[in-house]
Amino acid sequence: MFGYYLRLALKSFGRNPGITALMVIAIALGIAVCVMTLTVYHAMSGNPIWWKNDRLYAVTMDNWDPNHPLIPSRPELPPPEMTYKDTQFLFASNIPERKVVMYSTEGVVSGVGTAPPAQIATRVTTADFFAMFEVPFLYGNGWTAGADRPPQPLIVLSRRENEKLFGGANSVGRTLRWNDHEFRIVGVLNDWFPRPRYYDLNGGNFQTPDDAYIPYAWGSDLQLLNKEENDCWRPEKLDNFRDFEASDCVWQQMWVELPDAASLVRFQSFMDGYWAEQRKAGRFERPKNNRLTNVSHWLRDNQVVDNDNRVLVGLAFAFLALCLINTVGLLLAKFLNGAAVTGIRRALGASRRQIFGQLLIEVGVVSVLGALLGLALAALGLLAVHHMYAAAHLGERGGSQELMHFDVVGVVWALILAVAATLAAGLYPAWRIGRLSPAVYLKSQ
């Protein structure tokens, strides 16, 4: 039966090729626009470590100016980064299963063969970083907590950097110079590109991870600042790096891994206790706002999916609705045009249900053709946007162009939308024609 209805549908398209083409194009445009925006939206709104959503927490405390919040439009949020002294105190706690204090800085790598010295983004971090964020290694490993302080001259490279410096060979055990200090390579990461880069959203939500990692206390020893955000508010002595470490400036990122609800409660009360003590000493003048934020809330708080993208998704669906209503009109016109044929089929014994089914299959074929064309258009559209973004970035990775990839999400959405379109656009016309009394159409012949 299905095959026969399919043939009937194709025959019917042949009768009105113009209207059929118009319907296919309308559905295709609607689906293409929706698939494009949904693909980007999906890539933006992903949680790259969802399986640890009830374990990983960003640690923040509101130490900011009592007169105004750091982000005027978001007064409820504490600064996204912490002071050096607060992270030092909280890091001493044994409640978390894993804990990381870190920030991204820049350093020049030299002393490798004939490779010219070049500046690379370098993360100064405590040892748990790799295990906590489940960073894959190609060669070697990270370092142990003992290497953090006093800092050992150990370094982990990204796969990209290892390819640049060593042609991709196993470089574990070799040395290089970082800001003219000798470091020994202990590990090389495998490809790793969490999108968004949730653990550090500075400088753009889709930045590539850093190309090198060194033990945390090098930050103090070599007086390294955060390369993106070092925010201060209190007029206090700030003449050298030690002042800076003792100040209310925020520039350090802290994450903890808490295995269960009990440890979450314990760490929260540990923070609150520290906060109360410090407040007595004159700090933390703003209302108490000690936060442990899981990754999905962290992404929401930091508005990784920006409002523009939500507006675009809404707009895309409004446009799809427009296209579908258009298709309903065209289908109705087309079916009424062919009502005489339907009348004959009814007179020859086809039931209403059979007519309904047959017409719905006809609509289904239009939708599937529309979805296929729509997928192709969406893929082209995303490619075009990707090129536009990549061109603006001069080919460097790590911008929003990382989102413009056509993937299985787009295909799934196209399928869902095609079915929805068939039902939305086809039900009423098919039902309406199915209900027509065959006699009227037979008579006029």
Place this chain on the structure above:
Amino acid sequence: MSLDIRPTLSALLRNRTGAVLVAAQVAIALAVLANAAYLIVQRIEKIHRPTGIDEQNIFVIESAGFTARFHQRASVREDLAYLRGLSGVIAATATNSIPLSDSGDSDSLVTRPDARRSGYINDLEIDEQGLETLGVRLISGRNFRHEEIQPPRTRSDVSRFVPVIIVSRELGEYLFPQQNPLGKQVFDAFNHTATIIGVVDPIMGTFPGSEHPDRVFFVPRMPDEFIVVRYLVHTRPGQRDALMRLAESHLATSNADRVINFVRPLTYFKNLSYLSASSMEIYLLTVTALVIAVTSLGIFALATFNVSTRTKQIGTRRAVGARRRDIVRYFLIENGLITSVGVLAGCALALAAGYWLSVRYALPRLDLYYLVGGVLALWAIGQLAAWQPARRAAAVPPSVATRTV
């Protein structure tokens, strides 16, 4: 005219579905068009605001020293001497941050030491060639003198301020409303004072995306010793790219204790800052065009269908004396009625969508001009799309009425 509306209306009411569908399309189209047009215009205004900087003829060099031997001051002196000596270079300056790049420094600046501090003001370190490098004109006061350029802040005096600053016109008006800011004193976060010695034409600083990108002050100081140094180079028109290549090849090897991170046109940074706004603009324009296209095709298709199913009635009307003009008018009035219903519903929809956008996403409320514009546009589109089918209807000969099919 009024005579024609009643029969048109009653015919419409008898055959509602098609009309309702077209009206619904018009309604959605209006809601999308009015809001999208409003969003587009906001984006365009943002992207095409003048920056006050001769951005087409400026390039940026970033230099990072990395050895203990590196002497920042000597290196800056040497690099600037080289850059300023190139033929085709109008001026060059060392700076801490890149204009229009959405990343830079800010300081709290107030007019009384005890004033409540409520926000941060963007500042840019430049030297005596800084203003000329940016291509910005002094409105009043004077430029920095060479001897006023402060040495870089070192790792032991980070909170040092400068004795004199130059402010943008907007910052002057903000700090000293209705007064001449020239010669006035301001206080930085540590209550160190500086005197305003000059005011420049409107100019955007390093944060084009911020609420007040044009509140900027210039600090006469070499960039900090412990950060990378940027040079801005202003070239004669047409010579930027050649000079970029020349400067890069020289500076890359002139000092083994530093690396040149990049040499890029200033427009690169500006484009990146505006990338999401400009891609949003392109996207909205595309969707708007598609909405117009799909809506007019829908109206056209339905009108064509109506004409073809009513051939006999048209023939009958023609046979009993209706002129071609009357037939055309009938279909145009029909279209006008449908569009009007759609537009009415669309106004409600557009206002609701606009209200929702403004509440949910803190976007400015829909301006009613856009709604009026959208209404007129859709009426015009409707009449245009119905015109050709109406003409076809008028061509139906009266003799059709006598045939059976």
